[in-house]
Amino acid sequence: MSATGGGAAAAAPRSVPRIGLGTAVQGPKPDPVRRAVLRAIELGYRHFDTAAHYATEAPIGEAVAEAVRAEVIASRDEVFITSKVWCADAHRDRVLPALRRTLSNLQMEYVDLYLVHWPVTMKAGRYSAPFTEEDFEPFDMRAVWEAMEECHRLGLAKAIGVCNFSCKKLETLLSFATIPPTVNQVEINPVWQQRNLREFCREKGIQLMAYSPLGAKGTHWGSDSVMDSGVLHEIAKAKGKSVCLRWVYEQGDCLIVKSFDETRMKENLDIVDWELTEEERQRISKIPQRKINQGRRYITEHGQYKSLEELWDGEI
Numbered sequence: 001m002s003a004t005g006g007g008a009a010a011a012a013p014r015s016v017p018r019i020g021l022g023t024a025v026q027g028p029k030p031d032p033v034r035r036a037v038l039r040a041i042e043l044g045y046r047h048f049d050t051a052a053h054y055a056t057e058a059p060i061g062e063a064v065a066e067a068v069r070a071e072v073i074a075s076r077d078e079v080f081i082t083s084k085v086w087c088a089d090a091h092r093d094r095v096l097p098a099l100r101r102t103l104s105n106l107q108m109e110y111v112d113l114y115l116v117h118w119p120v121t122m123k124a125g126r127y128s129a130p131f132t133e134e135d136f137e138p139f140d141m142r143a144v145w146e147a148m149e150e151c152h153r154l155g156l157a158k159a160i161g162v163c164n165f166s167c168k169k170l171e172t173l174l175s176f177a178t179i180p181p182t183v184n185q186v187e188i189n190p191v192w193q194q195r196n197l198r199e200f201c202r203e204k205g206i207q208l209m210a211y212s213p214l215g216a217k218g219t220h221w222g223s224d225s226v227m228d229s230g231v232l233h234e235i236a237k238a239k240g241k242s243v244c245l246r247w248v249y250e251q252g253d254c255l256i257v258k259s260f261d262e263t264r265m266k267e268n269l270d271i272v273d274w275e276l277t278e279e280e281r282q283r284i285s286k287i288p289q290r291k292i293n294q295g296r297r298y299i300t301e302h303g304q305y306k307s308l309e310e311l312w313d314g315e316i
């Protein structure tokens with residue numbers, strides 16, 4: 001089975017596969033990531049989500065090259081690679097060099113999608129947490145986006161987009177963008193459903209891409225609240241399938257889910273040819289809402305974002 005499927009839900013742009021494998025992992029990286037990505041390609045995943053910040057670009061590139069050598073895929077063109085420019089490179093003159101480093105890590109000539117990781121700028125060289133007040137600078141959205149557009153014009157990024165943008169920030173971006181963002185990658189799961197943002201993006205022709213669709217249980221940015229939801233447990237028990245992922249899929253969003261366990265990787269692909277019932281959808285729609293990945297580390301006393309309200313423009 002290929003994860004490029006269309007299915008019953010509203011269609012994403014053809015070229016963005018609806019299901020992608022996430023690679024934001026803590027702990028040892030190169031070999032576990034390379035092995036997981038190679039196995040995922042064999043299982044039918046065709047979209048891989050990475051970022052300069054995750055340090056998983058190189059093992060993804062190795063796995064793709066290995067899959068081509070083993071003739072699991074005919075060429076690199078059969079996979080869709082998303083990567084992201086980190087905050088320390090969110091400066092007009094640093095975006096293109098950052099993308100060139102990403103391409104060198106991946107050993108590829110282009111990425112399919114290049115995203116601004118956060119609407120945040122840090123001083124050059126600030127790649128790993130913990131971050132301090134002095135690390136932050138004002139985010140110049142226009143300058144960063146013009147540099148993103150240049151990456152696209154040069155053919156190094158087939159599409160460009162953003163992550164963690166509110167409706168208000170998207171509105172600002174659309175007011176000057178020559179090339180509008182293709183995608184906004186944000187947290188979406190039954191505990192943070194993003195109804196307003198989805199409506200806004202649909203109207204503007206921006207594809208929503210869900211991260212942490214299972215609530216990122218077990219990570220420092222995640223929580224147990226999705227996996228431990230009583231409502232979701234009950235529905236999953238009746239269905240025996242991944243209710244969260246199917247729910248996201250039915251919203252028409254693309255989704256990025258991380259598992260390096262073969263059984264769960266297979267399970268996470270099994271969301272295309274079945275549906276939730278109307279009653280199940282209703283029950284999920286009533287789950288109390290709470291944003292899990294709030295981005296607290298980008299809040300500083302004297303910086304651009306002094307509160308979560310400011311970072312998310314009240315959309316929290």
Ligand SMILES: NC(=O)c1ccc[n+]([C@@H]2O[C@H](COP(=O)([O-])OP(=O)(O)OC[C@H]3O[C@@H](n4cnc5c(N)ncnc54)[C@H](OP(=O)(O)O)[C@@H]3O)[C@@H](O)[C@H]2O)c1
Binds near residue numbers: 025050163212256
């Ligand atoms: N743009 C951004 O700012 C941003 C932020 C966060 C994440 N992301 C991207 O989105 C990807 C996915 O989000 P995420 O990693 O935060 O969280 P997630 O995919 O919601 O959850 C991952 C966790 O769930 C477990 N898991 C996966 N499938 C499962 C299943 N079927 N049953 C039970 N447990 C399961 C995984 O463990 P196992 O591996 O052991 O299965 C892992 O601990 C990331 O890896 C990253 O690529 C982007």
